[in-house]
Amino acid sequence: MSEPDRTVYGCAVAETAEPGSVLLPGHDVPLGRYTTVRRLLPQRPRRMVGAWCFADHFGPQDVTGRPGMQVPPHPHTGLQTVTWLVEGEIVHRDSLGSDQTITPGRLNLMTSGHGIAHSEQSPPDHPPGMHGLQLWVALPEHARHGEPRFEHHPALPVLADGEGGDGTVTVVVGELASARSPARVHSPLLGAEVLLAAGGRRALPLDPAFETAVLVMSGAARVAGVDLAPGALLYLGQGRAEVAVDAEGPARLFVLGGEPFDEPLVMWWNFVGRSHEEIAQARDDWMSGRRFGAVTGCAAEPLPAPGMPTVRLKARDRHGRILQPPAGDA
Template sequence: MDDPVGGSDGVFGATLATGPEPESVLLPGHDVPLGRYTTVRRLLPLRQRRMVGAWCFVDHFGPEDVRDRPGMQVPPHPHTGLQTVTWLVEGEIVHRDSLGSDQAIRPGQLNLMTSGHGIAHSEQSPADHPPGMHGLQLWVALPESARHGEPRFEHHADLPVRHDGDATVTVLVGEYGGLRSPARVHTPLLGVEVVVPGPAALRLPLDAGFEHGVLLMAGAATVAGTALEPGSLLHLSPGRAEASVEVDRAARIVLLGGEPFDEDLVMWWNFVGRTHEDIARARDDWMAGRRFGAVVDCSHPPLPAPELPTVRLKARDRHGRTRGTA
């Protein structure tokens, strides 16, 4: 959605860079069905890039006209070893989980669910949902120190917002420009939405110790010299103090970032673990009705887990490599 907001030609007063920009890689993503009624643009994990900091999964859905359709209808399913982050710019989705949470999320609000050792949830548009749907669903890998903890759910209806001329900056996760999100995460992490009416030339200050991903949700923008289309993700390597952004019409940009995540992961279905055995135990527990609990007040039956592959699942680093491979 192209949302006009206020106006100038910079963000946080950052200055223009003069040297060559570090390495960047454009990730095109691919379409994936989510439930019976929704198709998402999956931007992580991909073969070319598995993670941005601890961000290990990025789905961009919409903008979509759902006035005569059910909208999002994802039945109860389990998670381990991760946090789910939901950000809406159009529509309404009701989150229900096995902790007893029953929470609608609307544009400008953030849902953060921490699975810890195990949780189940569903995501459904209500029957009287708005006509449009557009948003992001993301996963954050939990570090070893947090992945066995108790599950929890947070809903944040009031996130820190800063207006810098033409740009409206909302801090979803982490700290940016002196603003800190109330969302609780477990590794150095960043999630920021920047909305500009365009045209504009911006400089986004970055933490040089972070790697970053720039996602264009709507409009048109050139970031660090690379033209982005909606539903693409530009990966920026660590070592960059800022990123140039050129906008020739209204645009909605999401900046993700974090310290490179150094723990090897096994990601399969809705689980993030460290070994094949982690995943196999989680699947067995879900199918046996153990560990995850039941989602409250959901009319859909739980999703059955797919069969495990016939080969062992291997832990991979953030580049997609197994130990001992280049």
Template sequence: MSLLLPGHDVPLGRYTTVRRLLPHRERRMIGAWCFVDHFGPDDVSGRPGMQVPPHPHTGLQTVTWLVDGLIEHRDSLGSHQFISPGQLNLMTSGHGIAHSEYTPPDHPDGMHGLQLWIALTEESRHGPARFEHHAQLPSLHDGPVTVTVVIGQLGEHRSPAGTHSPLVGAELLTTGPATQTLPLRPSFEYGVVVMSGTAHVAGETVEPGSLLYLGDGHTALDVSFTGPARLFLLGGEPFDEPLVMWWNFVGRTHEEVVEARTQWMAGLGASRFGFVTGCEADPLPAPELPSVRLKARDRHGRSY
């Protein structure tokens, strides 16, 4: 049975507000997808746009997907990459990395996209950090509908982006009324985010501002559109490792998160996280830890 999960607004820095769709009280994950922010569409003409100073990550991959605007990425590996609509930035934190994301001064008038996290498995979360940029991604065209496989595999189409668990992230874009059938894997659980327009999925009408959780056991998904719209499909094998998620860290225990915070604050990343060169902004300090012990939770939100 499908479940419609409303998002909530969260400020990101001084100039950007996002709609947080995952984690949600009723569904913390979809496959290994553990975090989904939808930002825009915003008019940033004469405004700074996204301004996120250097900050750390552990235990995850970040996926940046733009449909309007321009973002400049820098990280402690020395990567410096502008990302434009239709391109993928994929950063794998491994044991630790730091990065910044800025809308450059000379930027388009609009800003619209998704920021997503993928939890790394136990086998991969202690590995080295990595950054990938993919300007060309596989796509298929069916009448007014274009399906782009951003990461993972959908049917016969596979993204070149590196993954550490079976999953998929794909965009559906239609320029007018249309129907589309997507091949699904019964072993995957799925969710749908509508970025613009309206989509009719699994008997539900989905608009921007919410995420539709579809569960698993499906072999196909019929989607219909009454007009121009953009949808993002998330899916993956259920992730059975309990996680502790706090601030920008994904770990397994309270002690791991405390250690990562301590190491970040001790030298704002001197050893474990490194430095983001080329960014003049001061690194973000970590917030204070809560007074209670952080609990590991499974994908349903149950604590351990």
């Protein structure tokens, strides 16, 4: 997908008062014909948080009388997609034959393995609002060549008001305090939604071995002493056993965390791989109708892949540093 001129939300990249914390602005990216998202990962100063390698925040948006989200069939390799809604309704269809409607508070988790195709579309008779997150998790080497898989989890564990502070915490993936998500992941990971009422305060326990980041979906909050509003990602680094979250008004936040992901990645279009050749092969397979299968039940034409760049794609580590290919490799 091509990107429009970047719109920065509320801040420039900045070191915060706490060591290791960085406030990262998002930028606008079109998603299909009808939806614009705020991309929070990857960014040049911070490509990943644990194995989380991609984060889009969309909405809140009034889609009354409009198509809503309409993303035609497209391929993925080497990743998991995590779809989380707080408003709206989206129908997921994939080349495994899955046909699953997702509504707020439920989790869609798709594991691409070696290759899968899917579509995401608001149904014709959809709710008036749309708001949510689309997240990617990079698969480690031992899992990325496996068979594709789709999971839908209608019930997730919740830490209620009083268990560590005010509000509620829904554990979407991974484990937090006494709650563990049923979602299957392939590296130590955390994804959790925090919902606070006005005047709410929560102390979230963290794994010090994890990198952690927090985004605000709605409202405003003070996180680890930093004022945070929608449209930016606060990267908190490693080594924290706890983070404090305060909200003067109602606020909804999402916490991303995980052990640092040390495998080099090449990310291009909808593919996560390890080399230029691997990405080029995935593109060729998609355009030739190989590997990914067909998405049934979706009338939209599959998305064509963009042309490969004129320069070689380079593997980068989690800090964005280009890794040199082995001697003799082109």
